[in-house]
Amino acid sequence: MExxxxxxxxxxxxxxILIFCKANGIEFEEVKIExxxxxxxxxxxxxxxxPMKQVPAIAHGDxxxxxxxxxxIYLASAFSGVADHWYPADVQKRAxxxxxxxxxxxxxxxxxxxxxxxxxxxxxxxxxxNPEAAAKGEKLLSASLQTIESFWLNGDGPFLLGNSKPxxxxxxxxxxxMQIEVADENDRERILGPHKKVLKWIADTKDAIAPxxxxxxxxxxxxxxKLKELKAQASN
Amino acid sequence: MExxxxxxxxxxxxxxILIFCKANGIEFEEVKIExxxxxxxxxxxxxxxxPMKQVPAIAHGDxxxxxxxxxxIYLASAFSGVADHWYPADVQKRAxxxxxxxxxxxxxxxxxxxxxxxxxxxxxxxxxxNPEAAAKGEKLLSASLQTIESFWLNGDGPFLLGNSKPxxxxxxxxxxxMQIEVADENDRERILGPHKKVLKWIADTKDAIAPxxxxxxxxxxxxxxKLKELKAQASN
Numbered sequence: 194m195e196x197x198x199x200x201x202x203x204x205x206x207x208x209x210i211l212i213f214c215k216a217n218g219i220e221f222e223e224v225k226i227e228x229x230x231x232x233x234x235x236x237x238x239x240x241x242x243x244p245m246k247q248v249p250a251i252a253h254g255d256x257x258x259x260x261x262x263x264x265x266i267y268l269a270s271a272f273s274g275v276a277d278h279w280y281p282a283d284v285q286k287r288a289x290x291x292x293x294x295x296x297x298x299x300x301x302x303x304x305x306x307x308x309x310x311x312x313x314x315x316x317x318x319x320x321x322x323n324p325e326a327a328a329k330g331e332k333l334l335s336a337s338l339q340t341i342e343s344f345w346l347n348g349d350g351p352f353l354l355g356n357s358k359p360x361x362x363x364x365x366x367x368x369x370x371m372q373i374e375v376a377d378e379n380d381r382e383r384i385l386g387p388h389k390k391v392l393k394w395i396a397d398t399k400d401a402i403a404p405x406x407x408x409x410x411x412x413x414x415x416x417x418x419k420l421k422e423l424k425a426q427a428s429n
Numbered sequence: 430m431e432x433x434x435x436x437x438x439x440x441x442x443x444x445x446i447l448i449f450c451k452a453n454g455i456e457f458e459e460v461k462i463e464x465x466x467x468x469x470x471x472x473x474x475x476x477x478x479x480p481m482k483q484v485p486a487i488a489h490g491d492x493x494x495x496x497x498x499x500x501x502i503y504l505a506s507a508f509s510g511v512a513d514h515w516y517p518a519d520v521q522k523r524a525x526x527x528x529x530x531x532x533x534x535x536x537x538x539x540x541x542x543x544x545x546x547x548x549x550x551x552x553x554x555x556x557x558x559n560p561e562a563a564a565k566g567e568k569l570l571s572a573s574l575q576t577i578e579s580f581w582l583n584g585d586g587p588f589l590l591g592n593s594k595p596x597x598x599x600x601x602x603x604x605x606x607m608q609i610e611v612a613d614e615n616d617r618e619r620i621l622g623p624h625k626k627v628l629k630w631i632a633d634t635k636d637a638i639a640p641x642x643x644x645x646x647x648x649x650x651x652x653x654x655k656l657k658e659l660k661a662q663a664s665n
Binding site for chain 1: 480498502523524530531535
């Protein structure tokens with residue numbers, strides 16, 4: 194059955210799904226949906242791919258699915274050959290991963306999107322920056338990073354929940370944090386700098402999923418340069 | 430193994446978990462954590478039950494878990510005798526339920542909490558109402574109800590995804606919407622009234638989980654009366 198991934202590599206949940214497939218040898222067709230061009234908002238996309246007009250979304254034969262966590266779990270469950278550590282069969286280990294992913298929705302993800310979109314990525318969509326909303330996002334983002342530092346990484350292993358190998362939760366959360374890479378150096382240092390365990394965990398996750406992690410994130414550098422230009426234009 | 434549920438029946442995700450256990454004959458001890466008294470914010474609660482200082486949380490023997498969706502899925506998976514319709518074994522049916530629950534986080538739940546907390550429930554915590562935040566919450570809540578009406582209930586059966594019997598997603602979402610019952614009649618009619626399919630689905634869910642659904646929600650009426658008093662005091 195053919196697997197199509199409807200993604201934009203600028204989107205952090207899209208990258209998580211691309212990396213997951215590459216790391217697990219799952220064959221797919223990448224259908225590029227350019228958010229900055231509004232390709233996710235067309236009536237065709239809503240009718241045929243995702244009525245919520247968002248990426249990522251997938252089609253696996255006739256089966257369609259959206260919401261990135263649901264997609265990661267589906268891919269880990271539906272394809273043979275995905276190692277157990279990504280989404281363990283054990284009911285209690287699995288429940289802990291669901292708990293991290295649910296927490297992510299209302300905390301790290303919400304803070305990160307609030308900060309990044311309102312401070313810089315909105316510029317790529319022709320929107321002005323919104324310092325008040327960005328500050329609110331940064332507050333939740335920083336509190337979430339502190340919770341990862343002091344609680345979710347408070348185990349024996351290098352990954353979330355003290356695991357020795359990454360799960361879909363590590364991939365989803367690290368890809369989210371990688372979006373901060375598009376911020377400028379000062380912002381990045383202010384937000385991520387205080388969280389040493391988080392920085393080590395990001396490095397460990399990159400290493401564990403090499404070379405796919407860096408390959409899919411290679412789009413970030415040119416994007417960062419482009420945003421720098423837009424930011425300079427906006428402040429002139 | 431003993432199952433303890435740390436809950437406050439005023440909290441919609443707490444009610445979903447209580448109802449799920451009762452409907453499936455899962456024995457438990459209900460440990461009442463009164464949010465209005467701040468019992469979820471004590472150092473003991475954070476250390477022994479849930480570091481995020483929220484309800485619901487569970488302890489199943491030595492295993493501890495928080496986040497209500499993760500708890501519902503865990504209970505459906507760990508206890509024998511839970512009918513398949515609650516959380517189907519089929520990978521694709523299960524994926525669709527994850528998709529609804531993920532969507533819920535950023536839409537219905539976020540809108541509902543934003544509206545209810547800022548318009549009325551904050552009063553029970555001694556906080557003033559915040560009309561601007563309440564209006565923002567109501568906008569997202571109404572859009573989410575419209576999405577349930579036109580998309581999630583757009584199937585052959587009476588439940589979400591066109592299912593013929595309720596899943597954990599129906600339970601989680603309907604319990605969320607029941608919180609609107611504490612609003613006054615005009616607010617309730619304005620918000621829920623336009624969504625006829627949603628109203629039928631709420632009634633069908635109540636019927637399918639009788640008598641447990643109404644039993645656990647019986648706390649709502651006295652709570653509504655208490656909030657009416659607080660609202661009258663606040664506006665004087």
